[in-house]
Amino acid sequence: MRDMIDLSSDADQIPDSALLVAYANGDPAAARDLSARLLPRVMGQAVRMLQDRAEAEDVAQEAMMRLWKIAPDWRQGEAQVSTWLYRVVANLCTDRLRRRKRGGVGLDQIAEPADTAPGAAAVIQDETRLRALSDALAQLPDRQAQAVALRHLEGLSNPEIAAIMDISPRAVESLTARGKRALSAALADQREALGYDDD
Amino acid sequence: MMMTERDMNDLDQLLNAAQRTAVPASDDLMARVLADAAALQPAPGTIKPQQRASRIGWLRDLIGGWPAWSGVLAAGLTGLWVGVAPPAGVESFAATMIGTTQSVTFLPETDLMLFEDPTDG
Numbered sequence: 249m250r251d252m253i254d255l256s257s258d259a260d261q262i263p264d265s266a267l268l269v270a271y272a273n274g275d276p277a278a279a280r281d282l283s284a285r286l287l288p289r290v291m292g293q294a295v296r297m298l299q300d301r302a303e304a305e306d307v308a309q310e311a312m313m314r315l316w317k318i319a320p321d322w323r324q325g326e327a328q329v330s331t332w333l334y335r336v337v338a339n340l341c342t343d344r345l346r347r348r349k350r351g352g353v354g355l356d357q358i359a360e361p362a363d364t365a366p367g368a369a370a371v372i373q374d375e376t377r378l379r380a381l382s383d384a385l386a387q388l389p390d391r392q393a394q395a396v397a398l399r400h401l402e403g404l405s406n407p408e409i410a411a412i413m414d415i416s417p418r419a420v421e422s423l424t425a426r427g428k429r430a431l432s433a434a435l436a437d438q439r440e441a442l443g444y445d446d447d
Numbered sequence: 448m449m450m451t452e453r454d455m456n457d458l459d460q461l462l463n464a465a466q467r468t469a470v471p472a473s474d475d476l477m478a479r480v481l482a483d484a485a486a487l488q489p490a491p492g493t494i495k496p497q498q499r500a501s502r503i504g505w506l507r508d509l510i511g512g513w514p515a516w517s518g519v520l521a522a523g524l525t526g527l528w529v530g531v532a533p534p535a536g537v538e539s540f541a542a543t544m545i546g547t548t549q550s551v552t553f554l555p556e557t558d559l560m561l562f563e564d565p566t567d568g
Contacts (some may be wrong), residue, residue: 271484274491279484287480289473296465305476312480316487374464381461400462428458435461438456444457 260285264329265322272319279316286329287312290337296401297341299375299382307340334402334412338394345386345393377442382432392427399424 255416264282271278290311294304315329322329387395391413398409399420406417406424413420435442472480529537 272489274489276485279481283477283480283484287477291476292469295470296468299465299468304470305473308472308476309479309483311484313487313527316484319487320489353469377461378465378468381465397535401466403466415540428455432458434456435458436451439454439457 265324268315268319268322268329271316272322282315283312286315286333289330290333293334293337293397293402294341297338297385297397298344299379302346303344307337307344310340311336330402331408331412334398334404335414338398338412341397342390342393345382348383349386373443380435380438380442381431384431387434388427388430392423392430393422395423396427396431400428423437 254354259315262281264285267278267282267285271282288309291304294307295301295309298307311333315333318332385397388396394413395409398404398412399406404412406420409420409424410417415423533541
């Protein structure tokens with residue numbers, strides 16, 4: 249593939265799927281170009297859903313590993329690489345959230361950082377709230393959690409989410425509405441612990 | 448617990464804050480991902496052609512896809528029709544070329560008599 253397209257001139261113009269096929273054909277530079285393009289997006293999605301850097305890195309590495317494995321069988325034109333990756337990362341994250349829920353790690357079990365510098369308290373509170381949001385996502389059914397995350401954390405449109413989750417846009421609407429209500433109810437129980445009543 | 452408009456506003460703010468969360472991929476993660484890619488990358492020229500979508504795909508493709516097969520089917524049906532009920536022109540042409548023709552009936556008249564209603568006529 250690479251001998252047919254001059255990738256060095258403007259690599260940004262090459263579709264992800266063409267780079268993936270180039271990788272499958274043995275092009276040594278294709279993996280580097282694809283990773284530079286896709287890994288930040290994959291990592292961002294995982295961090296926003298999990299609010300845990302170490303876990304997000306594991307998910308990102310696993311998602312990219314699955315991409316390398318599927319490369320030889322990738323059919324250009326059938327699916328977008330980005331759509332496929334959103335789905336894989338969302339699934340891997342809900343797997344992690346389920347495990348976290350079973351493990352029962354609550355807010356009171358997260359170690360308090362020792363930083364006492366001015367402004368540190370606000371930063372800690374923000375981090376605690378974001379982690380609580382992630383833990384509340386873990387309480388939702390997988391499909392609701394994925395739909396809410398793709399809509400409200402990734403900012404995707406209903407048709408985009410429908411393509412990722414392989415459901416209708418109306419089903420996406422229903423899942424996000426129910427998911428958001430459940431999320432709000434889960435967090436309402438922790439208002440005091442999250443410092444909302446002090447605001 | 449009752450959910451209030453205040454709860455929903457807090458959630459919206461929290462979701463907005465989460466949406467802004469951006470953690471760049473570390474160099475270490477990039478190195479691990481590239482190491483995986485190198486380990487899993489097929490050697491050039493080892494990829495087999497993609498499997499055909501259907502089991503009869505090879506047969507369909509043998510003579511050029513469905514349009515070609517429909518032509519084969521039409522020719523076959525026409526040949527069968529000419530054989531069963533040859534038009535007059537074909538018989539006279541055959542007689543001219545071969546010199547003689549032979550008619551074969553698959554349902555002799557004596558057999559057909561059996562199906563006639565005995566009370567009729």
